[in-house]
Amino acid sequence: MNRLPQVLMLLGSGELGKEVAIEAKRLGCCVIACDRYANAPAMQIADKYEIFDMNDKTTLKKIIQKHSPDLVIPEIEALAVSALIELENEGIKVIPNAKATEITMNRDKIRDLAAKKLKLKTAKYEYASSKEELVKKVKQFKWPVLIKPVMSSSGKGQSLAKDIKSLNEAWDIAMEGARGNSPRVIIEEFLSFDLEITLLTIRQQDGTTLFCDPIGHEQINGDYQCSWQPAQLNHKAHIQAQEIAKKVTESLGGTGIFGVEFFICGDEVIFSELSPRPHDTGLVTIISQNYSEFELHVRAILGLPIPKIKRLSCGASQVILSSDTYSSIAYTGVSEALEIENTKLLFFGKPNAKKGRRMGVALAEDNEIDIALKKAKQAAHLVKVIKNPTPD
Structure with a gap:
């Protein structure tokens, strides 16, 4: 038997989180909306809100423990996911789970899971951790190639490099749009898809x-x-x-x-x-x-x-x-x-x-x-x- 209402905590309160909050409120749940800035979309209809840097592991754990929600729902990638892993081990329920949150917030982890572990068909790809390595690794591809930071959201930091001269700019764009401190990019073949x-x-x-x-x-x-x-x-x-x-x-x-x-x-x-x-x-x-x-x-x-x-x-x-x-x-x-x-x-x-x-x-x-x-x-x-x- 389901117990309603429940307390749901949103980690990220943008437009998608707002729609989740609306549906949760329709079912009588209490919604706590968290984000780094005030008056974020989901905060406008939530029961409670918290404003803080969710990349700060100590603060993230403290806020979650303060409210003790039934469900923690990550809605963005910019999170101290290690805090979620520790809290999940302590009995806090993370949606879908802390492991999935960690893997999917990193392009390298989800791509390696799909291509290497699950043997799924993906675009050809390589990684580079410096401009010099980027120039070296890109020789394995035909032009153009996509250059993406391994950690970003909503396409930030992504660019299409058409020749060797454009790689320096592509690296800078990736670093500017990257989330976190990882100086690593994914080089991906450009597919001609339908x-x-x-x-x-x-x-x-x-x-x-x-x-x-x-x-x-x-x-x-x-x-x-x-x-x-x-x-x-x-x-x-x-x-x-x-x-x-x-x-x-x-x-x-x-x-x-x-x-x-x-x-x-x-x-x-x-x-x-x-x-x-x-x-x-x-x-x-x-x-x-x-x-x-x-x-x-x-x-x-x-x-x-x-x-x-x-x-x-x-x-x-x-x-x-x-x-x-x-x-x-x-x-x-x-x-x-x-x-x-x-x-x-x-x-x-x-x-x-x-x-x-x-x-x-x-x-x-x-x-x-x-x-x-x-x-x-x-x-x-x-x-x-x-x-x-x-x-x-």
């Missing part, structure tokens, strides 16, 4: 695995710009993606939703990356499914039933970006965007804007995927982030 997808994979407490329809998406510099559901891939590739996703998530263990990313090259499915939490490309499920990825995540981690997952329509999402930096923000074009039939706007509630920062998303649904995408893009482009003329 489609890039996210397969939302749900592990339940009874050990069963569920899947959402695959989500197609487009990225710029590793950061998602738009997504759509369902992604068009053939039956063979669809089954292969499910088999791979189940294999890697079973290896990681735990419960909850995993965003498993793949490259589709004809009939071949190539593993890319994995997030042990709701995925930004999965925001589209708010409008396309009977259960959004956030409700699925909360149900799974609380051990609640998940009846059949149904896609209700073709859905699409398009990000709303800020074109400049503002300490206080407002939006224009909202009325015009909402005049588009079967379209929704989701503003994240971030307290300030930086150039290129994701501030919201436009969602649209239709019977045809192309029309849904067109409507989402049109709505997002109508909305403008501006300086608030009357800040509080």
